[in-house]
Amino acid sequence: MDVLVVRAHPQQGSYTHAVGDAAVRGFETAGHHVTLLDLYASGFAPAMSAAERAAYYGEQPLIDPQTAEHAALVQRAEVLVFVYPTWWSGPPAILKGWLERVMVPGVAFRFDAKGRVRPALTNVRRIVGVSTYGSPWTYVKLLQDGGRRMLTRALRLNCGLRTPTTWLGLYSIDTLGDTERAAFLDRVEHTMARLEPVRA
């Protein structure tokens, strides 16, 4: 399978970096072809520019060579994996901006004759999210997990409703010890090594 791992954390050497590396190891163990996209390391700009917004509904919305390159990776991927820390119930701005600037009309969806959104990510057969949370699981459920919903609902609608999803969360991370953190890395690696795209 062709796997695209998108990682978003500002600090090199952060726990999120270790999580992304564990995911890559898991997929490689299972013999899959993995591309790791580290948004901070690639200098990705989060905000959609005025020129991009003006081109959004036109023939070619990908006017930045970098977003075009990332879109090509997305169009080739059979599994999309997102690795990020949850901040304010959502992904960091850099990942939110990546969805806005790369998942544009013609890549993630298209408009039909009546102007309604139709899926275009039919190459994607599974969406995977791995996130860390400062809050406990109960509090995340109470406030609701915006990042998870964005990826497993809004993005998934553009892959097809039957596309399976996998979500791994590490909660209350600020008060966890090294043992729990190491155990989660193992869990991520083993889960990724066992993943199969269910939909043929």
Next chain:
Amino acid sequence: MRTLVVTCHPLRDSFTVAVADRAVTALRGRGDDLRVTDLYAEGFDPLFTARERARHLDPGPDPAVAGYAADLKWCERLVLVYPTWWSGQPAMMKGWIDRVWVRDVAFDLPPESNRVQARLHNVRRLVAITTHGSSKFVNAVEGEVGKRTVTRTLRAVCHPLARTTWIAMYGADTATDSQRRAFLDRVERKLRR
């Protein structure tokens, strides 16, 4: 009332800008003490940097965003005006939250705790005004992420009795001019109340 309007759209001639203008007119009409932040016009950088991450447990904002934090601590009413993209706030506004709503400004995190304590007790009214390209049904299926972020997550660090107001237009992709005018009127009516 001291009111801070934070707005966000890359295009000057967008409907969001028209909505924000109408909101400002309505708030001025009721005699509010107003501050307006247009994130795109001011060239706000939404990128939460490694430097900020390294000091995120220290109190207070990064010096680069201290003015934005002072505005947030000043207001009694906070009005957010933005287009809903991928069911949430645009990255520009998410970055404003990531960078400005930090420890000691928006919340406190006691040692050995994983529950934040509210520090934005000055905010007693939280208003979100937004447009959704897709229908209300599609947004309900997607889980109204932006709405939850405002009315639950941001609300949780405001005054305990803070009231939230949600003013949303659905189906903006296919809306007619008269529907857009009606929405502008609704924004003004709701804010004057």
